[in-house]
Amino acid sequence: MSIPLRLTVNGERRDLVLEDPRVTLLDALRERLHLTGSKKGCDRGQCGACTVLVDGRRINACLALAVSLDGASVETVEGLANGDALHPVQAAFIAHDGFQCGFCTPGQIMSAVGLIREMREAGESVGDAADVERVREGMSGNLCRCGAYAGITEAVVAAARAEAQAGEKAA
Amino acid sequence: MNLFAYTRAASIAEAVTAAAEPGAAYLAAGTNLLDLMKGGIATPSRLVDITRLPGLDAVEPQPDGSTRIGALVRNSDLARNAHVAKTYPMVAEALLAGASAQLRNAATTAGNLLQRTRCAYFYDPASPCNKREPGAGCQAIGGATRIHAVLGWSEHCIATHPSDLCVPLAALGAQVEIAEAGGRRTVPIGDFHRLPSDHPERETVLEPGALVTAVILPPEAAAFSGHARYLKVRDRTSYAFATVSAAAALTLENGRIGAARLALGGVALKPWRVAEAEDALTGANPDAEAFSKAAAALVAGAKPSGPENAFKIELARRTVVRALTLAQAGTPARMPALPASPFSHAAGALHA
Numbered sequence: 001m002s003i004p005l006r007l008t009v010n011g012e013r014r015d016l017v018l019e020d021p022r023v024t025l026l027d028a029l030r031e032r033l034h035l036t037g038s039k040k041g042c043d044r045g046q047c048g049a050c051t052v053l054v055d056g057r058r059i060n061a062c063l064a065l066a067v068s069l070d071g072a073s074v075e076t077v078e079g080l081a082n083g084d085a086l087h088p089v090q091a092a093f094i095a096h097d098g099f100q101c102g103f104c105t106p107g108q109i110m111s112a113v114g115l116i117r118e119m120r121e122a123g124e125s126v127g128d129a130a131d132v133e134r135v136r137e138g139m140s141g142n143l144c145r146c147g148a149y150a151g152i153t154e155a156v157v158a159a160a161r162a163e164a165q166a167g168e169k170a171a
Numbered sequence: 172m173n174l175f176a177y178t179r180a181a182s183i184a185e186a187v188t189a190a191a192e193p194g195a196a197y198l199a200a201g202t203n204l205l206d207l208m209k210g211g212i213a214t215p216s217r218l219v220d221i222t223r224l225p226g227l228d229a230v231e232p233q234p235d236g237s238t239r240i241g242a243l244v245r246n247s248d249l250a251r252n253a254h255v256a257k258t259y260p261m262v263a264e265a266l267l268a269g270a271s272a273q274l275r276n277a278a279t280t281a282g283n284l285l286q287r288t289r290c291a292y293f294y295d296p297a298s299p300c301n302k303r304e305p306g307a308g309c310q311a312i313g314g315a316t317r318i319h320a321v322l323g324w325s326e327h328c329i330a331t332h333p334s335d336l337c338v339p340l341a342a343l344g345a346q347v348e349i350a351e352a353g354g355r356r357t358v359p360i361g362d363f364h365r366l367p368s369d370h371p372e373r374e375t376v377l378e379p380g381a382l383v384t385a386v387i388l389p390p391e392a393a394a395f396s397g398h399a400r401y402l403k404v405r406d407r408t409s410y411a412f413a414t415v416s417a418a419a420a421l422t423l424e425n426g427r428i429g430a431a432r433l434a435l436g437g438v439a440l441k442p443w444r445v446a447e448a449e450d451a452l453t454g455a456n457p458d459a460e461a462f463s464k465a466a467a468a469l470v471a472g473a474k475p476s477g478p479e480n481a482f483k484i485e486l487a488r489r490t491v492v493r494a495l496t497l498a499q500a501g502t503p504a505r506m507p508a509l510p511a512s513p514f515s516h517a518a519g520a521l522h523a
Contacts, residue, residue, distance in 0.1 A: 003177070021177040021218070024205070044206050048273060057247070057276040063202045064277065067177055068220050115272065122251055133508040133515070140409035141271020 005070050009033060010079025018067060025069055026050045026061035029076060037077035037106045041143075048142030051107040051114070052076050058114030060141075077106035080113070089113050089159045096155035100146035111142045112156045116163055125164070131157055172208045176217040180224060183350050183382060190219045191352065191380030197221050199243060200277040202270075203286045211296045212287075212303065227384060230255060236390030239348075242281035242383050246336070247272070249280060259388060260502045261339040261399040261418050268403045268511030269335040271410045281383035284337060284347065284363065285375065288330035288440070289318065289412055301327045301371045309371075316477025318414065321484050322470070323439035328371030329476035332364060332440050335511070339401055339418040341442035342434035343392035348385040351378060357387065364441035371440075395420035395432060399502050402494040403436075403511040404486060413437035415487045416511070419494035421457065428452045428461070433469060433495070438487055445469050448491075457499045459492070466491035 003018040009029070016032055026043075029035045029052070041049030043062045050061040053075040080087035089112045092098070099105040115138040124134070135156045136149075144152060180186035190197055194216030198204060207213035221227070227243040230252045238258065240249060249255055250266035270278065290311055292298040298310035311319060311329050319329040337360065346357040358376055365373050377383070399420035405411040416436035422429035431452035435443040448469035455461035466488040475481035493513070507515035 021175060022172050044209060045202060045274060048271065051273055058273050059277045060202070060273045063200075063205045063274075065198065065201055065205065065218075068179075068198060068201065068222055111273065114276075118247075118272065131508075137409045137509050138272055141273045 003067050005066055007066075007069065007071075008073040009035065010075060016066075021065065021067050023066045024062055025052070025054070025064040025066045025074070028066040029061060029074070035076050035078050038110075039103055039106060041104065041107070046143070047104070047107075048111055049104050049107040051110045051142065053110060053114055056117065058111050075110070075113075077110055080109070087113070088162060089116070089155070092155040092159040092162070093152070096158060097151040098148055098155035099144075099151070100148050104142060104144045104146075108139070108142045108144065108152055111139055112152075112159065115139060115156065116160045119160060120163070120167070131160070135160070172205075173211075173214045173216075175215050177220065178217060179220045183224060183384065186219050186221050186224060187350055187352055187380045187382055189217070189380075190382065192217060193379070195219055195380075197382065199279045199282045200245075202274050202278045203282065207287060210294060212294060221382065236393055238388045238392075240280050240386045240388070242279060242385055244280045246270070246275040246278045246280070246283065250275070256506070258393050258396050259339070259343065259399070260396060260506075261401040261420060262336065262343070262388075264506060264510045265335040265339050265401040265403075265416075265418065267506065268401060268416075280336070280386055283334055284360075284383060284386070286332075286334060287374075289333045290330040291315065291318075293330060301367075302330065302374070303372075305370070305372045312476070314477070315479065316475075317479045318412070318437075319476045319480050320439050321473045321475055321480055321487070322435075322443050323366040323441070324476045325367045325369065325371070327369060328367035328440070330367070330371070330440055331437055332442070333412045333437075334442070335401070335403060335413060335416060335436060337364075338416055338434050338436035338442045339399075339420075340386060340388075341444050342418040342420060342432040343395070344389055344432075345392075346387040346389065347383055348387060349377065349381050350384045351381040355384070360386070360442075361444060367440055374440075394422050394430065397502055398423060398498045399432075400494050400497040401511045402490055402497060402513065404490055404513065408509060408512055408514060415483055415490050417487070417490045417494040418442075419491065419498040421452070421495070421498050423457065423499070426456070428455050428457050431465070431495075433465060433491065435469060435487055435491065438470075438473070438483060443469065445471070447471070452495075457495075459496075462492045462495040463488075465495065 039049035041047035045063040196215035198218040227241040299308040403416040420432040509515035
């Protein structure tokens with residue numbers, strides 16, 4: 001069985017031939033395209049370490065069949081930085097100590113990027129105490145066994161506020 | 172995961188034909204199915220991918236005041252749909268209280284109805300389970316039963332249905348539209364899921380190949396938008412299935428209850444709705460006494476399926492009273508930052 005599959009990954013068109021329909025998006029990224037930033041934590045949609053954006057929205061790559069996503073656009077942690085310039089969410093995770101061992105971090109960062117987009121699309125403001133609660137809920141699909149949640153929440157809130165301020169200046 | 176054949180359906184007719192083949196299963200997002208396949212609990216011989224079927228991904232208000240929700244509408248899109256959030260706020264609140272953002276971005280409306288129980292014994296191929304293998308027995312009975320049923324269970328199965336979305340849909344009297352070989356029909360959601368009885372392996376009224384194409388909220392469901400809440404009690408504040416949940420909706424006329432809608436989640440193999448509970452509220456003063464009477468009517472006949480779940484009966488009663496109290500206070504203008512949580516503060520997304 002050979003199944004042709006076309007994805008756009010981090011802006012680049014990638015053509016693949018799958019020998020088996022069982023390949024998940026996560027395995028296609030890691031094993032076929034050698035983009036190993038997205039992590040296989042639980043492989044059952046419970047931990048969020050595999051979070052990537054598909055057509056702009058964050059999903060669990062371990063629970064999506066690659067064959068079903070033919071034609072989709074995928075963003076992974078490898079596509080965030082612009083050369084040596086980190087994405088603002090990546091920089092915020094460093095500034096706020098949003099990790100310890102780092103295994104969950106690519107998924108956390110992709111989830112945060114997705115969350116900030118979702119909040120922007122929904123017209124949600126970022127500026128008061130309830131934001132912390134909103135961010136905690138919005139990031140609850142990403143587990144961190146080191147327990148770096150305090151830093152992660154600070155990083156996401158800071159990145160969301162920075163983006164909101166930049167948006168206001170632009171407007 | 173077992174090897175399977177893969178078919179991408181181009182039309183509903185083609186999908187229904189392909190999925191009628193023994194061993195075939197529909198694939199939409201796959202968020203529940205792939206998990207079950209990885210665990211060896213589901214072993215379909217063919218997956219019929221319906222994600223490219225046209226016309227199933229829209230939320231469409233109808234001229235008669237009903238709303239048609241396509242089977243493939245994603246949970247997050249449904250929750251953020253301005254018409255749904257405004258007209259059926261407890262549907263949006265229930266959706267946003269479910270799973271994680273990643274899962275809500277993928278999971279579909281029909282997939283939510285058709286998700287399987289989270290009974291740990293069902294999920295463990297080494298445990299006998301009458302759902303997986305009729306007649307094998309039920310390991311949950313006499314086992315760890317904290318999440319199991321207190322209503323509608325049988326000596327063959329004590330599982331619960333895990334959906335949040337289905338609870339307000341049941342309360343609002345949604346209809347499920349089904350395409351099958353003989354044409355299309357609609358079934359009230361209250362009749363869609365089966366109680367376990369002697370055949371826990373039969374979970375819905377769907378025949379082989381039948382495809383859910385839409386969920387329809389009837390015109391009268393719109394009357395409750397001003398006083399509707401979903402309340403979910405769970406072991407952690409987010410990303411957990413309900414221990415017990417309640418959807419409560421009221422219309423208030425001159426200080427009295429005009430009509431009431433009420434359903435419980437997490438207590439049975441389907442959302443639990445009882446006409447007597449709603450009747451007890453109709454025309455009553457919206458006070459603690461009326462709410463307690465309705466709650467008692469809703470859990471009438473409840474019986475623990477194990478010593479560990481006896482607490483759920485009182486918890487269900489209190490959750491109903493609290494949900495009714497919240498509904499009476501009025502739908503908040505903004506969705507709480509922690510939707511459906513008893514611990515939520517104000518703010519969050521607009522109800523539109």
